[in-house]
Amino acid sequence: MLLLRLTAAMLCLSLSACFVWTDSGSYAKGEPGVVTFYNPSEMTAYLGGCTRFEKERWEAGQWAPAAPEISCLWEGYAQPVEAGVAISEPFSNASPGVWRLRYPTGWDCDPEAPLSDAHCAVLDDVVSNEFVVRGEGNDCVVSGCSGEVCGESSVATTCQYKPHYACFREAACERVGPEIDTTTGPVARCAWVPTRALRTCLAEYGVDS
Numbered sequence: 001m002l003l004l005r006l007t008a009a010m011l012c013l014s015l016s017a018c019f020v021w022t023d024s025g026s027y028a029k030g031e032p033g034v035v036t037f038y039n040p041s042e043m044t045a046y047l048g049g050c051t052r053f054e055k056e057r058w059e060a061g062q063w064a065p066a067a068p069e070i071s072c073l074w075e076g077y078a079q080p081v082e083a084g085v086a087i088s089e090p091f092s093n094a095s096p097g098v099w100r101l102r103y104p105t106g107w108d109c110d111p112e113a114p115l116s117d118a119h120c121a122v123l124d125d126v127v128s129n130e131f132v133v134r135g136e137g138n139d140c141v142v143s144g145c146s147g148e149v150c151g152e153s154s155v156a157t158t159c160q161y162k163p164h165y166a167c168f169r170e171a172a173c174e175r176v177g178p179e180i181d182t183t184t185g186p187v188a189r190c191a192w193v194p195t196r197a198l199r200t201c202l203a204e205y206g207v208d209s
Contacts (some may be wrong), residue, residue: 009171012137018081019101020053020143027093027133029188035128038086046106048115049076052063052089058098058130061208066095078115096135096176096188097170098195101128103130130196135188137174150192167201168192 018041024036034176039045050072052203056063069091081087106120113119142150145159150173177189193197199209 004208011025013109017041018103018126020101020126022091022101022131023129023149025129025131027131029093029096029133029135031093031133032127033091033131034088036086036088037081037103037126041080042083043107046078046111046115046120049129050074052079052105053091053101053128055091056100056102056198058097058209063100065087066099073118075114077112078109078119080111093133095179096133098130098132098176098193100130102126103128132174132193132195133170134175135179137175137187139173140173140190142168153188162205164199164202164205164207167198167205167207171195171198 005055012206013200017061019038021036023036027033031187037047037052051068054068055066057066058064084176093099103126104123106115106123108121109115110119115123117123141151141154144153144157144166146157146161148162148168149155150166150168151159171194172195173190174193175188175190176193177191179186179188194209202209
C-alpha cells in the first residue's frame with residue numbers, strides 16, 4: 001500500500017508539478033510583493049505550517065538562504081493546498097539583490113504532523129521565478145575601455161579585451177550589491193544585476209558570477 005501511494009505521489013509530481021510566481025520581476029527596496037502558489041494536480045499538496053516559503057538571494061555564485069519572514073516557536077502542522085487551488089500571500093523586499101522564493105512541498109503527508117520526509121511520501125521544493133530588488137538611486141556608472149566595469153564612478157582600465165566582456169552589453173548596472181553603512185543610512189553598492197541570462201553567459205566563458 002505504501003509503495004502504491006509513493007508511486008502515485010511521484011507520478012503526480014512529475015506530470016503536474018505546482019507553480020509559484022511573483023506579481024512582478026522587479027521591486028524597489030521596501031516595496032511589498034505578492035507570491036502565488038498554484039496546485040494544478042489532482043492530489044492535495046502540503047506546505048509548511050508556520051512559514052510556507054523560504055527566501056534565497058544570489059550570492060557568490062550560489063543561492064543563499066535569508067532570514068525567515070516570520071520567527072516560529074513551533075513549525076506547526078503541514079497545511080493542505082487542495083487540487084486546483086491557488087493561494088497568494090505577501091512578502092517583503094528589504095535588501096537589494098536577485099532573489100527567489102522556495103516552497104518545500106509535500107505529497108501524501110500526514111495532516112496532523114509537521115511537513116517533513118518522515119511524514120510525507122514525497123517532499124520536494126517548488127521555486128519561484130527570480131526577481132530583482134533595487135536599492136535607492138539610479139546613479140550607477142558603466143565605464144572601462146570595454147564597458148566592463150559597473151560602479152559608483154567612472155574608472156579607466158587597460159584596453160585588454162576579454163571575451164566574457166560581451167556578456168555585459170545587455171546587462172543592467174544598478175544598486176543591487178551588498179549594502180554598506182553611510183552617514184545617511186545603508187546604501188546598496190552598484191553592481192551588474194546577476195540575472196539568469198548574465199550568469200549563463202558568464203558561465204559559457206568559465207567566469208563565476
